[in-house]
Amino acid sequence: MNANGSNGAGGGSSFEAPARLAGLPPYPLAAVPDIKARLRAAGEVVYDFGVGDSGLPVPDVAVETLRAAAVDPSLQGYGFQRGLPRFREAAALWMARRFGANVDPDSEILPVIGSKEAIALLAFAVLDPGDTALVPDPGYAPYFGGSFFAGARIVRVPLLRENGFLVPPDRIRQAPGRLRLVYLNYPNNPTAASPDRSYLEEVVSACAERSAVLLWDNAYSEVTFDGYRAPGLLEVPGGRETGIELHSFSKSWNMTGWRLGWATGNSEVLASLRRVKTFFDSGSYLAIQAAGAAVLEDSERWTKRTVERLQTRRDAAVPAFRAAGFDLEVPKATLYLWMRVPGEEDSESFCLRMLEEAHVVLLPGSALGEGGEGYVRASLTLDSDLFAQACARLGQVL
Numbered sequence: 001m002n003a004n005g006s007n008g009a010g011g012g013s014s015f016e017a018p019a020r021l022a023g024l025p026p027y028p029l030a031a032v033p034d035i036k037a038r039l040r041a042a043g044e045v046v047y048d049f050g051v052g053d054s055g056l057p058v059p060d061v062a063v064e065t066l067r068a069a070a071v072d073p074s075l076q077g078y079g080f081q082r083g084l085p086r087f088r089e090a091a092a093l094w095m096a097r098r099f100g101a102n103v104d105p106d107s108e109i110l111p112v113i114g115s116k117e118a119i120a121l122l123a124f125a126v127l128d129p130g131d132t133a134l135v136p137d138p139g140y141a142p143y144f145g146g147s148f149f150a151g152a153r154i155v156r157v158p159l160l161r162e163n164g165f166l167v168p169p170d171r172i173r174q175a176p177g178r179l180r181l182v183y184l185n186y187p188n189n190p191t192a193a194s195p196d197r198s199y200l201e202e203v204v205s206a207c208a209e210r211s212a213v214l215l216w217d218n219a220y221s222e223v224t225f226d227g228y229r230a231p232g233l234l235e236v237p238g239g240r241e242t243g244i245e246l247h248s249f250s251k252s253w254n255m256t257g258w259r260l261g262w263a264t265g266n267s268e269v270l271a272s273l274r275r276v277k278t279f280f281d282s283g284s285y286l287a288i289q290a291a292g293a294a295v296l297e298d299s300e301r302w303t304k305r306t307v308e309r310l311q312t313r314r315d316a317a318v319p320a321f322r323a324a325g326f327d328l329e330v331p332k333a334t335l336y337l338w339m340r341v342p343g344e345e346d347s348e349s350f351c352l353r354m355l356e357e358a359h360v361v362l363l364p365g366s367a368l369g370e371g372g373e374g375y376v377r378a379s380l381t382l383d384s385d386l387f388a389q390a391c392a393r394l395g396q397v398l
Ligand SMILES: Cc1ncc(COP(=O)(O)O)c(C=O)c1O
Pocket: 052, 113, 114, 115, 116, 117, 140, 185, 189, 217, 219, 247, 248, 249, 250, 256, 259, 260, 261
């Protein structure tokens, strides 16, 4: 494999990827798309629980607003980092309704092109080379990616079942070196761990003790079940001073491809991120920000519709996977079931075998970091009856 992460011969090109890229982990399960295509071409049904995208409808108001905004001449230019005032105001009002936080739409709301880019670029806004970045393992790839490209010393903290898949606050207090950035994501991808506010209070004080910036990635804040309420950084003492929180339209409002979110919190960190972004992007499309504002203005309605559908899927999926032989807890939030690999296989071999033999796509835990080994992730991507069919097939080959 070359530094591009591919096995291609390169078509005679003399291009050589920079040596730096060799430090990136290889792309896991690169073979999956080809296997899926082969199975489908042979007329087989493939049950794909791999990707973190519910596939549920986007809010009607997003489509209606975008349709009108797409022909509004005032919304066709660069958005730059300030973006659309209506969007920033809607995000600030939503923060007030949801978290009781008083947020200044000018200095404390930064529109982002989906939270992924902001996660990665935040590393350049916070870290000097050699500074320590604390990254959960398993965890979302750009935590590692951003810190890696920024030349940080990356300390991975394993998410262990015995700790409820939480990063223990003492791991923050005791992190080696000059700790500057702590990435945390709860409700969590992939483990679905869903702590309460007291955990967030503890990690805020641990970060403050170390003068480290906390990134509280709240991408799943509204994808919650059974009355669980995800906490927010701005509702805990010292939260606003200690870091920033990211919100995304991808999961709570099913708008993955629209690429929209916002960062909020410490205005100096936001200003630094804004400055970095000025050199990388020109902001998200203003018509999409108009659609995002319209969604936020009536967000509870759209969230409810999504969560009800996901809860029905979850309630079908959990017993179906258990009956097939998997060990898993009932998630209180997120799109994910985090399940132990039954038997002794490593998670990648297991997932490849499940794809070939049962035609079911699962994500190996190792794809999200070494700490994920021993687990697989299934996303709530399909409707309830399809979980039953897929799990019946899995049960036959386990
Ligand atoms: C933990 C976490 N944060 C952020 C995101 C990114 O969302 P987006 O870039 O689509 O806003 C994801 C997507 O899977 C995620 O799992």
